[in-house]
Amino acid sequence: MLCILQPPTPRGIIKSMKIRENVPISELTTMRLGGPARFVIEVEKIEDIPKAYAFAKEKNLPVFILGGGANTIGHDEGFGGVLIKNAMKGIAIKDNFITAFGGEIWDDVVAFACERNLTGIEALSKIPGSAGAAPVQNIGAYGQDVSDTFVSAEVYDTEDGKFKTLNKSDMGFSYRKSILNTSEKGRYFVISITLKLKPGAMSRPFYNSIERYIASTGATDFSPQGIRKIVSEIRGDKLPDPKEHASSGSFFKNVYLDEAGAKAAEEKGYPVYHGHDGLKVNSGWLIEKAGFSGELIHGMRVNPKAALVLINESAKNYSDLAAARTEITDAVFNKFGYKLEQEPVEII
Numbered sequence: 301m302l303c304i305l306q307p308p309t310p311r312g313i314i315k316s317m318k319i320r321e322n323v324p325i326s327e328l329t330t331m332r333l334g335g336p337a338r339f340v341i342e343v344e345k346i347e348d349i350p351k352a353y354a355f356a357k358e359k360n361l362p363v364f365i366l367g368g369g370a371n372t373i374g375h376d377e378g379f380g381g382v383l384i385k386n387a388m389k390g391i392a393i394k395d396n397f398i399t400a401f402g403g404e405i406w407d408d409v410v411a412f413a414c415e416r417n418l419t420g421i422e423a424l425s426k427i428p429g430s431a432g433a434a435p436v437q438n439i440g441a442y443g444q445d446v447s448d449t450f451v452s453a454e455v456y457d458t459e460d461g462k463f464k465t466l467n468k469s470d471m472g473f474s475y476r477k478s479i480l481n482t483s484e485k486g487r488y489f490v491i492s493i494t495l496k497l498k499p500g501a502m503s504r505p506f507y508n509s510i511e512r513y514i515a516s517t518g519a520t521d522f523s524p525q526g527i528r529k530i531v532s533e534i535r536g537d538k539l540p541d542p543k544e545h546a547s548s549g550s551f552f553k554n555v556y557l558d559e560a561g562a563k564a565a566e567e568k569g570y571p572v573y574h575g576h577d578g579l580k581v582n583s584g585w586l587i588e589k590a591g592f593s594g595e596l597i598h599g600m601r602v603n604p605k606a607a608l609v610l611i612n613e614s615a616k617n618y619s620d621l622a623a624a625r626t627e628i629t630d631a632v633f634n635k636f637g638y639k640l641e642q643e644p645v646e647i648i
C-alpha cells in the first residue's frame with residue numbers, strides 16, 4: 301500500500317542542483333560506452349527533485365534516472381534527454397533500521413551495517429553502485445538479496461508529482477526484478493531506502509562459494525565483518541574492479557527453471573543449482589561450455605573466472621557489444637536451447 305512520505309532525516313550534505321550539458325555517458329557508466337547525454341542534473345536536496353523533472357518537462361525531454369552507472373549502458377548516439385542522478389548522501393540508524401539516501405554508495409551502507417555487527421546485507425559487500433538503485437533490480441549475491449531486509453523506499457512519484465513511501469509489499473520483488481524495472485519502470489525516483497537488519501550473523505550452510513572459501517582457507521570469523529571480508533576476497537579474485545576494467549558485472553542473468561525444466565536439465569547433465577530463490581542453471585557455465593571463456597569477441601573479453609561477466613577491453617562502440625552479445629546468446633541457444641537475458645539496462 302502506498303502512503304504519503306514523511307521525509308527521512310538522515311545526516312546529509314545538502315547543496316544546490318547542478319546541471320551539466322553534453323556529458324559523455326561513457327564517463328558516467330562502468331561499461332564506458334555511449335555518446336553524450338544532453339543534460340545531467342545531480343539532485344542534492346529533496347526539493348530539487350520536482351525542479352529537475354520540471355526542467356525536463358519544460359524542454360519536452362525524456363528523463364532517465366542514473367545512479368552509479370554500474371548496471372547501465374549508453375548508446376553511441378547518446379541520450380537527447382535529461383539524466384537525473386540522486387546525489388543525496390547520508391546514512392542513519394535507529395533500532396537496527398538503517399535508512400540511506402539513494403546517492404549513498406551501496407558498499408558504504410554495507411560497511412556501516414557490518415561495523416555495527418548487524419547481519420542481513422554482508423554478502424552484498426562490494427556490489428558497485430548506489431543505494432537508490434539497490435531495490436531496482438533487487439541486487440543479490442552469495443545467498444542474500446536486498447529484498448530480504450528491505451522495509452521501504454521514500455520516492456518521488458513522477459506521475460502525480462507527490463512524495464510517497466513504497467513498502468516491501470508494493471515492490472514486487474523477485475530475481476533481479478521489482479516494479480521499478482518492470483511495471484513501473486522510470487515512474488519512481490528513489491530518494492532513500494530503509495532496511496531492517498538484526499544483530500548476529502548469517503546461519504550456515506553459507507552459499508557454495510563461501511563454504512568452498514572457508515574449506516580452503518580455514519576462515520573462522522562468520523560475523524558480518526568476517527563474511528564481508530570473505531565475500532570481498534572472493535569477489536576481488538573473480539570479478540573485475542570497475543575502476544580498472546570497464547564492465548557492468550554480470551552481463552547475463554542466470555537461467556531460472558521450473559520443476560519440469562530443472563528435471564530435464566538434470567537429465568542432460570547440466571548443473572542445476574537449488575537456491576533459496578529457485579532452481580537455476582548458471583549462465584556462466586552455459587557460456588563457458590559454449591566455448592567462450594576467456595575469449596575476446598568484438599572487443600569484449602569473456603571473463604575467464606566468471607563467464608557471465610563481459611569486460612570491455614577494446615570495444616569502441618555499442619555495436620561491438622551488440623555483436624558480442626548476439627554471438628554468445630546464439631551459441632548458447634543453439635547448444636542448450638536457453639535464451640540468455642541481458643541484465644544491464646540501456647539508456648534509450
Ligand SMILES: Cc1cc2nc3c(=O)[nH]c(=O)nc-3n(C[C@H](O)[C@H](O)[C@H](O)COP(=O)(O)OP(=O)(O)OC[C@H]3O[C@@H](n4cnc5c(N)ncnc54)[C@H](O)[C@@H]3O)c2cc1C
Binds near residue numbers: 433491540
Ligand atoms: C563489477 C560489477 C559487479 C556487480 N555485481 C553485482 C552483484 O553481485 N549483484 C547484483 O545484483 N548486481 C551486481 N552488479 C550490478 C550493479 O552493481 C547493480 O545493479 C547496482 O545496483 C547498480 O547501481 P547503480 O547506482 O550503478 O545503478 P545504475 O546502473 O545507475 O542504474 C541501474 C537502474 O536503476 C535505476 N536507478 C538508479 N538510481 C535510481 C533511483 N535513485 N531511483 C530510481 N531508479 C534508479 C536506473 O534508472 C537503472 O534502471 C555488478 C556490477 C559491476 C560493474
